Amino acid sequence: MRKSSVQYHLDGARERGYCLPVDVLSPEEKEAWDREVAREPWFVALQDLVKWAGVWTGTEGELIEELRMRASREALESGYFPSDLDTLMAYQTIACYPLLKARLCVLDHREFKKKDLEEFDVPGWGPEAPILVERDWAARRPSYYDAMATLARYRSPLALAVLIFTDSPRFARRKRRWTGRTSELAEALAGSYPSPGLNCPPTSSS
Secondary structure, three states, X not given: OOOOHHHHHHHHHHHHOOOOHHHOOOHHHHHHXXXXXOOOHHHHHHHHHOOOOOEEEEOHHHHHHHHHHOOXXXXXXXXXXXXXXXXXXXXXXXXXXXXXXXXXXXXXXXXXXXXXXXXXXXXXXXXXXXXXXEEOOOOEOOOHHHHHHHHHOOXXXXXXXXXXXXXXXXXXXXXXXXXXXXXXXXXXXXXXXXXXXXXXXOOOOO
C-alpha cells in the first residue's frame, strides 16, 4: 500500500518546515488532495464511527480500537494507519480542510478551559472519557433562540416546551440531567409550555 497522502505531507512538514498542504499546492491540486484524503482509511473510519449518533466519546485507546475495527487488514499493515492519538491529531492538523468540509473533528477534553467547554453539551465527555469525535457540530450547544426558531417551524408546542425546560435554571441545577416519573415530567413540561412574549418570542400576529 502506498504512503498515505496525509503522512506524506506530515513528513514534509517535519523535513521542510511547512505545516499545511495549501502552503505548497495550487487550487486544482488542493481539490484533488481533499478528495484523496477523504478516501483514506483513517478518515473513512472516523466518518463511520459517528455516522449515526453524530458524536462518540471515550478514551484514547478506545478510539484507536474503534478505528482499527473499521479498517481493512491492508490499511492496518501499511504502517500509515494512526496507532495512537498523537498521530491521529497530527493527521487532523494536516487534513484540517478536508475534515472541515466533512464537518468532522476529534477533540480532547484536556485541551479546553472550563469556560470554553460551555459551548459543548455532550453527556459523558470528561476526564474519564476525554476524547470526542463529532460530525456536523453535533456536540455543540445550539443557540437558544436559533433552536426555538427552528422548532417553531414545526408548530410543536411539546418540542418547544422541552427546549424551554432544558434551558431553565431548574434543569441546570441538576447538572443538565433529569429523571423522574412520567407524571412529574408532564408537570415540568406543563410549566414550560410556550407563551409568546414570556418564554418565547411573540409571533407576528400577536
